[in-house]
Structure formats: structure tokens, C-alpha cells
Amino acid sequence: MLDKLVQWVGAANGFLWGPFALISLTIIGIYLTVGTKFVHIKKFGYILKKTIKSAAGKDEDNDAEGILTSSQSLFTSLASVIGMGSIVGVASAVLSGGPGALLWMWIAAIIGMIIKYAEIILIIKYREKTDDGDYVGGPALYVKKGLKVPYVGEILTILMVLVCLTSTMVQSNVIVENIINIIPGTGISRSVFSIINVILTGIVLIGGIKRLGSVAEKLVPFMSGFYLIAGFIVIIANAQNIIPAFKLIFKGFASPVAVGGGVLGYGIKQASQYGIARGFFVSGSGQAVFTVSHAPAKVKNPVDQAIYAITEIFLVTIICTVSGLAILTSGVFTPDGNAAILVTQAFAKTLNIFGLFVGIATILFSYTTVIGLGYIGESQLSCIMPASKAKIYRYIFLGFTFIGGIGGLQQIWDMTDFFLAIVMFINLIVMMIMSKEVFKTSNDYWWSLDNQGKIRV
Incomplete structure (x- = not known):
């Protein structure tokens, strides 16, 4: 029975995350891009300058409603995807879809920028303050208050909770796998490590979103920066393999390729399916799950926070690219590799201490993601x-x-992909229906800034 369910889910994912997803997301991405007047392309320089300046502690609007600064919301959202998304997610995509999956992830990132931008506008516009003093937002509220069909929002909320539950299983699996890889031969069972993870997670969840935002703001920039530096060193150390790696990526994007002496052939269907699935899983675009962390941000206009979607996905894509190139240039890529530790192995092959660091970084990123998922699920139920x-x-x-x-990893990934796909397609339909509100809010905002002469790129 379980085997049949796994097969059915795999087949469903093959359809949902295959050409159907690519065509649907591309059409929606183009529609939102035109409707917002190419804002994520035309204003890209201004957006990066403003958001990075804010992340450095400047230009925060502390008088606005909300409980987190914009940068804290950004880093909380980043913490939700960097661990398994930019590191383990990339490894999973390359293992399951071949090197060409990396290029499909880049395409998903470009499309995802404007989708997530539009989504944050709706989340902030329709957010509410709870009895506990927190601000929550998501499909349940913008469907209820915007479309006046609350039951659709409730269905999306339940599906989002399921995504959080399966996602925390993936993250926790990554944590335990990396601990065992770092300290092998201890004789300590997986159950013990899992219990420790549960205890540490429970302690932070008690502190709520403010504690999570504070931790993410400090941890994510430091770990991301060091990870990128180490990653560039790994790639440069294997410089002779950079061009062959890019050849594999571009060839695998449009035609079948064989890896590992022809043991396993990867085709465009696999590359697109897993590249798109992991790409949108990394960015969280259109799925609401990894976007609702922006709801508590202190902003007066929804667009003030929506622009962080552009920076967020840009930064995540850089980390994804470094992870993918490290795997392909280091020579550790084999079809039967373990996604949970593959990037760690790639770094360790170049320099042992790098492998240790990546293992620790992955554990910490995944841990912050688990905490973030705990907040996301509870906040959505509060809606x-x-x-x-x-x-x-x-x-x-x-x-x-x-x-x-x-537990194991692949089957949990498949279930997560399945629930995410359902959430994403329902949510995207809702966003299309409400797109005129997005366009008006966005275009009015940029028209005002342009006429006030505040934009200097």
C-alpha cells in the first residue's frame, strides 16, 4: 500500500513539476512582470541598494506597524530556505535531475522574483494583529478579506501546515545526517540526536517570532558569507573542471546526458522537473509557506517589504549556484550520492576543514529553518x-x-513537493484573480517615488 502511494506521488510530481509547471509559472511570471511594468528588472539596482542598506541597519521604518524590522523578516525568510534549499535542495536536484537541473533552477529564480514580490504585497496588505500582539498574514486572510471566499483560504492553510510538517521532517533528517557524518562511530543512535533537536527547537519556539528574527538576523549573514567564501575557494581549487561543469549544465538543460561512465542517463524531463521543483522550493515563490515570514515586518506600504523578495531570491540563487558548482567541479557527484551530505563531501574533498564547516553550517541553517517552520505553521493556523x-x-x-x-529523505522530499505543488497552484490562481490589486499597489508606489525624484540607481 505504501509503495503504491509513493509511486502515485512520484507520478503526480512528474506532472505537477514537469512541463505543466514550467508553462504555467512562465505565463504567470510574464503576466505579473508586464502588469508591474518590469519592476524587478528596471528597478533592480535601486532595490538591491535599498534592501542591503536596510540590512546593514539603516533606513528601517521603526514607526510603522509590525514587530520585526524589514531586515529581520528578510533573514527569517532566508533562514527558512538556505539550509535544505540552497545546499541540500541543490544536491537533491542535481542527483535526481542531473546537472541540467541547475539551469532550470536559475530560470525558476527569475520567474520567482516577481511572483514572490506580488505575494508579499497581498500578505502585508491583508495582514492582521492577533490577540497575542503578533502580526500574521497569508492566503487565509487575503482570500477571506480580498475574495470573500474564506473556505479556500482555510484549505490552503491546512495544506500549508502539511507542508510545514513534511518540511520539518526533511530539515531534521538533514540535521541528523550531518551530525553523524561529522562525528561518525560514536555509537549514539539517530533517536538521541533527533530528541536533542526537538528539545532545542521547542525552547526557541516558546520565544516566538521576535526571538527567531533576532537569531536569524545574526546567524544568517555570517554563515552565508563564510559559506560563499569557502565555496568560491572550492570552485577555484578545481578550476580545471569549471568549463566541463558548465558544459554538463547547459547540455543537460536541453538534451540527455550520461554521468558516472554512462551508468545513468539524465533527460530534459528529469532536469526540468527537479530543477523547477527545487528552484521554487528554494525561493518559496507562489507557495505562501516560505513567504509569510514577511507578515510581521514594520512597514507602512506593502511594496516597502515586497522589494525584499527580489534581494532574497537573488542572494539564495548565488548560494545555490556555488553549491551546484562545488558538487560538479569537485568530482563527488555520482547518481547514488546522498543529498543530505553531498555538498559537505564536495567541500571536504578540497579541504577537510571546509567539509566540517559546511556540515556545521548546514546543521545551523536547517535548525533555524525548523524553527521557522514551527512559526509558519502556528501563525497560519492563527489566521x-x-x-x-x-x-x-x-x-x-x-x-x-x-x-x-x-527517517529517510527521498520519500519525504516527494511528499513535500506534492503538497507544495497543490498549495502553489491554488495560491497562484488566487493571485491571478487579485492581480489588479497588486498592480495598482505596486505601480502607485513606484509612480510616487519616480515623481518625487527619490530613485537614484
Whole structure:
């Protein structure tokens, strides 16, 4: 029975994340790009300058409603995807779809920028303040208040909670796999490490979004910067393999390629399916799950926070590219590799201390993601029920966190992809229906700045 379910989910993912997803997302991306007057392309320089300046502690609007600064919301969102997305997610995409999957991830990033931008506008515009004083936002609210069909938002919320539960299983699996890889031969069972992860997660969840935002703001920039430096060193150390790696990427994008002496052939269908799935999983574009962390941001206009979507996906894509090139240039890529530790192995082959660092970085990133998922699920339930009742989610979430630590990875990835696909397509339909609101909010904002002469690129 379970084997049949796994096969059915795999077949469903092949359809949902295959050409159907590419065509649908491309059409929606182009439509939103035209409707917002190519804002993520034309204003790219201004957006990067403004958001990076804000991340450095300048130009924050502390008088606006909200409980997190814009940069804290950015780093909280980044923490939700960098761990398994930019490191393990890339490894999984390349293992399952071949080197060409990396180029499909780049395409997903470009499309994802404007989709996530539009999504944050709706999240901020329709957010609410809970009885606990937190700000929450997501499909449940913008469907209820914008489209007046609350049951659709409730369905999306339940699906998002399922995504959080399966995602924490993936993250927890990554944490335990990397701990065992770093300290092998201890004789300590996976269950022990999983229990420790559950305890540490539970402690932080009690502190709520403010504690998570504070931790993410400090941890993510430091770990990301050091990871990129180490990654560039790995790639440069294997410079002779850079051109062959790019040849594999571009050839695998449009035609079948064989890897590992022809043991396994990768085709365009596999490359596009896994590249798109992981690419949109990394950015969280259109899926709401990894975007709702922006809801508590202190901003007066939704666009003030929406621009962080552009910077967020740009930074994540750089990390993804470094991860992918490290795998392909280091020579560790084999079809039967372990996605949870493949990047660690790539770094370690160049310099042992780098492998140790990447293992620790992956553990920390994944840990912050687990905490973020705990917040996301609870905050979304708070949109459809009293915040006090939504807290029961914490205990269910911690149970799934434990199970993930002792379980396998591929089947959990497939279930996560499946739930994400359903959430994404329903959410994208909602966004298309509400697109006129997005266009008006966005275009009015940029028209005002242009006429005030505030934009200097």
C-alpha cells in the first residue's frame, strides 16, 4: 500500500513539476512582470541598494506597524530556505535531475522574483494583529478579506501546515545526517540526536517570532558569507573542471546526458522537473509557506517589504549556484550520492576543514529553518482560529520533527513537493484573480517615488 502511494506521488510530481509547471509559472511570471511594468528588472539596482542598506541597519521604518524590522523578516525568510534549499535542495536536484537541473533552477529564480514580490504585497496588505500582539498574514486572510471566499483560504492553510510538517521532517533528517557524518562511530543512535533537536527547537519556539528574527538576523549573514567564501575557494581549487561543469549544465538543460561512465542517463524531463521543483522550493515563490515570514515586518506600504523578495531570491540563487558548482567541479557527484551530505563531501574533498564547516553550517541553517517552520505553521493556523488554540500545533510539529530525524529523505522530499505543488497552484490562481490589486499597489508606489525624484540607481 505504501509503495503504491509513493509511486502515485512520484507520478503526480512528474506532472505537477514537469512541463505543466514550467508553462504555467512562465505565463504567470510574464503576466505579473508586464502588469508591474518590469519592476524587478528596471528597478533592480535601486532595490538591491535599498534592501542591503536596510540590512546593514539603516533606513528601517521603526514607526510603522509590525514587530520585526524589514531586515529581520528578510533573514527569517532566508533562514527558512538556505539550509535544505540552497545546499541540500541543490544536491537533491542535481542527483535526481542531473546537472541540467541547475539551469532550470536559475530560470525558476527569475520567474520567482516577481511572483514572490506580488505575494508579499497581498500578505502585508491583508495582514492582521492577533490577540497575542503578533502580526500574521497569508492566503487565509487575503482570500477571506480580498475574495470573500474564506473556505479556500482555510484549505490552503491546512495544506500549508502539511507542508510545514513534511518540511520539518526533511530539515531534521538533514540535521541528523550531518551530525553523524561529522562525528561518525560514536555509537549514539539517530533517536538521541533527533530528541536533542526537538528539545532545542521547542525552547526557541516558546520565544516566538521576535526571538527567531533576532537569531536569524545574526546567524544568517555570517554563515552565508563564510559559506560563499569557502565555496568560491572550492570552485577555484578545481578550476580545471569549471568549463566541463558548465558544459554538463547547459547540455543537460536541453538534451540527455550520461554521468558516472554512462551508468545513468539524465533527460530534459528529469532536469526540468527537479530543477523547477527545487528552484521554487528554494525561493518559496507562489507557495505562501516560505513567504509569510514577511507578515510581521514594520512597514507602512506593502511594496516597502515586497522589494525584499527580489534581494532574497537573488542572494539564495548565488548560494545555490556555488553549491551546484562545488558538487560538479569537485568530482563527488555520482547518481547514488546522498543529498543530505553531498555538498559537505564536495567541500571536504578540497579541504577537510571546509567539509566540517559546511556540515556545521548546514546543521545551523536547517535548525533555524525548523524553527521557522514551527512559526509558519502556528501563525497560519492563527489566521483561521484563536491564537491560543493554534499553539497545539507546536506539539504536533515537534513530533514530526522527531520522526524526520530518524527517517529517510527521498520519500519525504516527494511528499513535500506534492503538497507544495497543490498549495502553489491554488495560491497562484488566487493571485491571478487579485492581480489588479497588486498592480495598482505596486505601480502607485513606484509612480510616487519616480515623481518625487527619490530613485537614484
